[in-house]
Amino acid sequence: MSxxxxxxxxxxxxxxxxxxxxxIWTEFLASLGAPVDRETFYRRTVGKVNAEIxxxxYRADLSDxxxxxxxxxxxQLYRQRFAPLIAQKAVPGLREFLxxxxxxxxxxxxxxxxGLENTRFILEGLNIAAYFSALVTSEDVRRGKPDPEIFLIAAQKLGVPPEACLVFEDSPAGLEAAHRAGMRSVALSTTFTPDxxxxxxxxxxxxPDYTAIDLDGLKPCARWAAPGSEGNGNGGGAFRPGAPAR
Incomplete structure (x- = not known):
């Protein structure tokens, strides 16, 4: 498959x-008088844009x-506090993969x-901006993931049909959005467990990261394949459930 x-x-x-x-989000919401625990925040917000969150x-009647x-x-709070850490926070193997x-x-x-400002902050901070010929951010869409809009716009900007695109995601909402866009995907267990x-x-x-992905044929490296496994039923292999996630 190519x-x-x-x-x-x-x-x-x-x-x-x-x-x-x-x-940062939980601290910020608490400062607004709307405290939320981390588990609830993850469950209700993954893939969503700031307006939806x-x-x-906080308040359903907020104006634009x-x-x-x-x-x-x-x-601003996020960028200020993450800036000293960013250079060491690339997912392992990313630069070689790109x-x-x-x-x-x-x-x-x-x-x-x-948003676009955060996107540029990360791409420039990791020194990988030059690899990407198109960016789609929260300013470009009306609905967050799992709506497929964001991936369909990206394919359009690249000038390729959805079925020719492979998506790399870390969340169930993002993987669903890719599937709804008619695209295949690779899931990284940086945020959620392999299971x-x-x-x-x-x-x-x-x-678990890019070091475990073989670009030639998109097969997982042998050390990550489940013993005796032929994959997850979707045409490819799977990271061994229960292995430590980053």
Whole structure:
């Protein structure tokens, strides 16, 4: 199976920062008088854009202007506190993976629920911006994941049909969005456990990071394959359930 384009989620997929995001969000919501525990935040917000998060967990009647102001304040806090850490937070094997894909002539895009400013902050901080010929951020979509809109826009920007795209994601909502867009996917267990990701429709394999993905044929490296396993029923192998997740 071959693909002409790769589409990457960002938070938790390119950069190991989801736990940090949750910390900032829960602190920020508590400061607004709307405390929420981490588990509830994960369950209700993964894949959603800021407007959806704020209207769900803070106030449903927020105006667009209020959403813009609150989002700006939260993201400024996130960037200020994450900046000293960013250089060490690339998901292992990422740069080598991107370089190999680039050499193979694969077109690449980022499709993220983050805003454009945060997206540039991460891509430039990791020194990987040059690999991507298209960006789709929260400003470009009306609905967050699991709606497929974000991935369909990315494919359109790359000039390739959805079925020619392979998506890299770390969340069930993102994997569902890819499937609904008519795309196959690779799941990274940086945020959720392998058991929570394995067997979902369209997922070719589940891996802990990019060092465990063989680009040639997109098979998991032998050390990550379950003994005697022929895959997850979706055309590919699977990361061994129960192995330590990052």
């Amino acid at each position: 693909f002409s384009a790769y589409i990457f989620d960002m938070d938790g997929t390119l950069v190991d920062n989801m736990g940090f995001h949750v910390t 704020l209207r769900d967990l 202007a209020e959403i813009e102001d609150l989002s700006r304040r939260k993201e 370089q190999k894909a680039h050499q193979d002539g694969i077109s690449m895009a980022v499709a993220t629920s983050a 929570q990701l394995t067997g979902r429709p369209g997922v070719l394999l589940v891996a």
